[in-house]
Amino acid sequence: MAVAELSHAYTRTDFRNTHISYVSSSTRISYNHRLSFRHLPRTQTTAIRCSVTSDQIQAPAGIDIRDPKQKPDCFGVFCLTYDLKADEQTKSWKKMINIAVSGAAGMISNHLLFKLASGEVFGPDQPLALKLLGSERSFEALEGVAMELEDSLFPLLREVSIGIDPYEVFEDVEWALLIGAKPRGPGMERAGLLDINGQIFAEQGKALNAVASRNVKVMVVGNPCNTNALICMKNAPNIPAKNFHALTRLDENRAKCQLALKAGVFYDKVSNVTIWGNHSTTQVPDFLNAKIHGIPVPEVIRDRKWLEEEFTEKVQKRGGVLIKKWGRSSAASTAVSIVDAIRSLVTPTPEGDWFSTGVYTNGNPYGIAEDIVFSMPCRSKGDGDYELVKDVIFDDYLRNRIKKSEDELLAEKKCVAHLTGEGIAVCDLPEDTMLPGEM
Amino acid sequence: MAVAELSHAYTRTDFRNTHISYVSSSTRISYNHRLSFRHLPRTQTTAIRCSVTSDQIQAPAGIDIRDPKQKPDCFGVFCLTYDLKADEQTKSWKKMINIAVSGAAGMISNHLLFKLASGEVFGPDQPLALKLLGSERSFEALEGVAMELEDSLFPLLREVSIGIDPYEVFEDVEWALLIGAKPRGPGMERAGLLDINGQIFAEQGKALNAVASRNVKVMVVGNPCNTNALICMKNAPNIPAKNFHALTRLDENRAKCQLALKAGVFYDKVSNVTIWGNHSTTQVPDFLNAKIHGIPVPEVIRDRKWLEEEFTEKVQKRGGVLIKKWGRSSAASTAVSIVDAIRSLVTPTPEGDWFSTGVYTNGNPYGIAEDIVFSMPCRSKGDGDYELVKDVIFDDYLRNRIKKSEDELLAEKKCVAHLTGEGIAVCDLPEDTMLPGEM
Numbered sequence: 112m113a114v115a116e117l118s119h120a121y122t123r124t125d126f127r128n129t130h131i132s133y134v135s136s137s138t139r140i141s142y143n144h145r146l147s148f149r150h151l152p153r154t155q156t157t158a159i160r161c162s163v164t165s166d167q168i169q170a171p172a173g174i175d176i177r178d179p180k181q182k183p184d185c186f187g188v189f190c191l192t193y194d195l196k197a198d199e200q201t202k203s204w205k206k207m208i209n210i211a212v213s214g215a216a217g218m219i220s221n222h223l224l225f226k227l228a229s230g231e232v233f234g235p236d237q238p239l240a241l242k243l244l245g246s247e248r249s250f251e252a253l254e255g256v257a258m259e260l261e262d263s264l265f266p267l268l269r270e271v272s273i274g275i276d277p278y279e280v281f282e283d284v285e286w287a288l289l290i291g292a293k294p295r296g297p298g299m300e301r302a303g304l305l306d307i308n309g310q311i312f313a314e315q316g317k318a319l320n321a322v323a324s325r326n327v328k329v330m331v332v333g334n335p336c337n338t339n340a341l342i343c344m345k346n347a348p349n350i351p352a353k354n355f356h357a358l359t360r361l362d363e364n365r366a367k368c369q370l371a372l373k374a375g376v377f378y379d380k381v382s383n384v385t386i387w388g389n390h391s392t393t394q395v396p397d398f399l400n401a402k403i404h405g406i407p408v409p410e411v412i413r414d415r416k417w418l419e420e421e422f423t424e425k426v427q428k429r430g431g432v433l434i435k436k437w438g439r440s441s442a443a444s445t446a447v448s449i450v451d452a453i454r455s456l457v458t459p460t461p462e463g464d465w466f467s468t469g470v471y472t473n474g475n476p477y478g479i480a481e482d483i484v485f486s487m488p489c490r491s492k493g494d495g496d497y498e499l500v501k502d503v504i505f506d507d508y509l510r511n512r513i514k515k516s517e518d519e520l521l522a523e524k525k526c527v528a529h530l531t532g533e534g535i536a537v538c539d540l541p542e543d544t545m546l547p548g549e550m
Numbered sequence: 551m552a553v554a555e556l557s558h559a560y561t562r563t564d565f566r567n568t569h570i571s572y573v574s575s576s577t578r579i580s581y582n583h584r585l586s587f588r589h590l591p592r593t594q595t596t597a598i599r600c601s602v603t604s605d606q607i608q609a610p611a612g613i614d615i616r617d618p619k620q621k622p623d624c625f626g627v628f629c630l631t632y633d634l635k636a637d638e639q640t641k642s643w644k645k646m647i648n649i650a651v652s653g654a655a656g657m658i659s660n661h662l663l664f665k666l667a668s669g670e671v672f673g674p675d676q677p678l679a680l681k682l683l684g685s686e687r688s689f690e691a692l693e694g695v696a697m698e699l700e701d702s703l704f705p706l707l708r709e710v711s712i713g714i715d716p717y718e719v720f721e722d723v724e725w726a727l728l729i730g731a732k733p734r735g736p737g738m739e740r741a742g743l744l745d746i747n748g749q750i751f752a753e754q755g756k757a758l759n760a761v762a763s764r765n766v767k768v769m770v771v772g773n774p775c776n777t778n779a780l781i782c783m784k785n786a787p788n789i790p791a792k793n794f795h796a797l798t799r800l801d802e803n804r805a806k807c808q809l810a811l812k813a814g815v816f817y818d819k820v821s822n823v824t825i826w827g828n829h830s831t832t833q834v835p836d837f838l839n840a841k842i843h844g845i846p847v848p849e850v851i852r853d854r855k856w857l858e859e860e861f862t863e864k865v866q867k868r869g870g871v872l873i874k875k876w877g878r879s880s881a882a883s884t885a886v887s888i889v890d891a892i893r894s895l896v897t898p899t900p901e902g903d904w905f906s907t908g909v910y911t912n913g914n915p916y917g918i919a920e921d922i923v924f925s926m927p928c929r930s931k932g933d934g935d936y937e938l939v940k941d942v943i944f945d946d947y948l949r950n951r952i953k954k955s956e957d958e959l960l961a962e963k964k965c966v967a968h969l970t971g972e973g974i975a976v977c978d979l980p981e982d983t984m985l986p987g988e989m
Binding site (some may be wrong): 229254259264365368377432437443444 | 690691693699752800
């Protein structure tokens with residue numbers, strides 16, 4: 112009981128600094144969950160927002176300093192409450208939203224969190240709380256990230272909390288951006304990766320089901336993201352299946368860039384690009400329905416051989432080329448694509464255009480197998496929800512390519528049956544389809 | 551003549567993809583400068599925006615593809631020109647601005663470049679060209695950064711170019727964000743660091759003087775930034791001395807955060823914080839003139855001992871604590887503070903408030919020695935220019951602290967006299983005043 116012993120000398124960190132309708136997690140979470148929280152020495156806590164000890168606190172005019180004992184989720188002296196409502200009224204801000212980010216100490220998050228906090232994603236009138244999920248190993252790094260967010264003085268960022276227990280971190284979240292995943296170790300088969308990461312996403316799905324907002328939107332970035340999203344969804348039966356997304360937006364962005372390069376146009380002239388299928392090498396960047404200057408791509412780029420044979424490869428090899436040149440994976444552009452993916456759900460889709468996101472296939476109009484997470488073309492009214500686009504065309508080439516990605520995802524599903532509550536896993540994954548640069 | 555030999559087999563990279571009033575640098579730059587450009591094998595260029603070979607180019611409607619020979623700065627097939635003016639007219643965009651960033655392959659830039667490109671800094675109607683300055687060693691990484699910017703599809707980002715020659719990269723730039731500097735090697739004295747980085751900034755000052763916009767704003771981030779800014783300024787006599795800044799905004803932001811923590815208020819309630827002096831441990835975070843909820847800080851935080859003895863230390867130790875926790879220096883919050891510093895110059899300062907920036911002391915109303923770069927309180931009308939704030943108060947404590955930082959900067963100036971054209975350098979720097987986390 113090393114952890115229990117520590118709790119005498121240490122005290123739990125709490126970053127909450129705003130007065131919101133927060134329900135104590137103690138009613139929902141078992142004693143074991145509480146103990147699994149990492150505890151911090153008191154001397155470290157001066158670095159953490161809202162971690163003001165009572166003897167340090169002056170009596171500033173107009174500030175509501177509560178007795179820590181009155182706030183059930185505050186431990187000891189680490190509570191200080193601001194009246195956010197006053198700000199909301201004077202600035203006509205929206206109601207604060209809670210956003211959880213997993214893998215919060217990683218490089219993608221290091222870009223994403225600052226974009227979220229700056230107001231770039233949800234707008235200049237949307238205050239937010241960031242809830243960072245990390246691991247025992249990354250806990251100090253999480254503190255570092257929280258300190259940097261603090262030093263950035265973002266007015267909209269009203270709360271930062273950090274933790275390693277998804278049952279705590281996901282409480283009441285309206286968005287869960289699931290970036291953290293284990294990288295593939297040396298000699299690990301894709302089946303092994305599916306299993307090890309699938310377990311993480313099964314656990315996180317259960318946690319979301321138990322404590323998140325009933326309409327939480329879940330964006331899975333950690334690979335293999337389609338099947339991770341499926342596993343997460345299956346473990347969260349009380350959350351609408353439609354709310355789970357697997358990120359294919361970076362692929363869409365890269366596809367637009369390659370089409371622009373080939374056509375000799377600026378990338379903002381390329382629209383209606385769909386990524387179909389799995390975020391793997393079986394993915395299908397769709398040139399048939401894509402447009403340049405509103406004209407179908409095959410009429411602008413008449414080099415069918417390039418479109419069929421080189422285009423997809425250029426999109427897929429991008430990550431690998433970047434790693435080679437840059438020495439790091441493409442964290443910054445991945446974060447941008449997550450921003451794009453969220454914005455596409457919270458702002459109305461421009462007339463005539465669409466965006467790609469990996470979503471649940473049940474009820475799809477394309478004849479794609481049901482009960483998998485598949486990237487497809489979507490439109491949104493900007494309410495966080497989406498509809499699949501109906502007016503797309505197919506030819507034999509596109510059908511065949513989509514079929515291959517569909518087969519792969521059905522095989523992946525069988526391989527994680529033990530994690531979706533559908534029996535015994537049978538893994539028959541013929542080839543390695545991880546994208547270069549995402550190993 | 552290894553480089554000259556290479557130029558037969560390789561060809562220079564050029565990222566320019568917009569049609570702007572670009573003057574060939576060949577009239578200004580010597581043959582040696584040209585040769586000092588890094589050359590790339592043709593096979594690598596498919597990754598670079600605008601690097602479309604002529605046999606790949608279709609004939610898209612409405613796109614002005616020029617004969618490469620007509621564009622004097624284009625080599626071979628790597629030219630493609632868009633008509634940005636059409637976009638400017640339809641979208642009522644401002645005229646494009648050119649922004650140079652040095653140390654562009656580093657972590658601070660990796661955050662900053664994406665913030666610039668997103669429109670977060672200069673606004674949603676300001677198209678821009680990013681000109682990335684790196685080193686021979688970092689050239690492939692620069693390509694990686696450019697590729698990620700390309701994949702991010704920022705509509706406002708009309709041009710990305712990369713290079714290792716400041717005489718090329720700084721051409722016509724309206725902003726020069728000088729982040730790159732050599733880190734201090736093992737056993738290197740501060741005088742050695744001043745010399746090695748001073749030489750870089752002397753060269754960059756000369757290049758700005760020769761080719762940049764006549765009203766270029768220069769923000770020096772690379773350390774020791776005050777004296778680097780002075781050196782840069784002295785080597786650019788044709789650019790107004792007032793236009794050179796040394797970044798102390800991260801210190802200001804951290805000071806605001808620490809005052810907020812101590813007072814138990816949200817950081818947006820803290821205003822009028824000045825960082826005086828050098829970006830080093832002699833810097834003076836000014837609590838005397840600072841306000842919380844509009845009330846002077848000493849009336850809100852009555853713990854004078856904390857203000858005099860602990861406050862400065864907390865601000866200064868922040869970087870070191872972060873490195874320890876996070877394992878990396880504070881790139882993200884540094885980038886945010888650069889954004890803040892630029893925004894403070896291009897948007898009007900809120901009524902009654904001010905911001906800190908290290909600027910030239912000539913004509914200052916505080917009695918600070920002339921002819922150094924010193925952080926002081928400023929206000930701006932949002933036109934890129936600023937005025938020093940007059941209504942600040944001093945007490946003996948503040949005067950003495952400011953004097954110490956002034957003395958240090960005067961000693962640093964003597965130490966780099968060989969780089970400012972003022973004679974023989976005499977170095978008498980008694981102690982190490984590098985900030986923790988910035989070694």
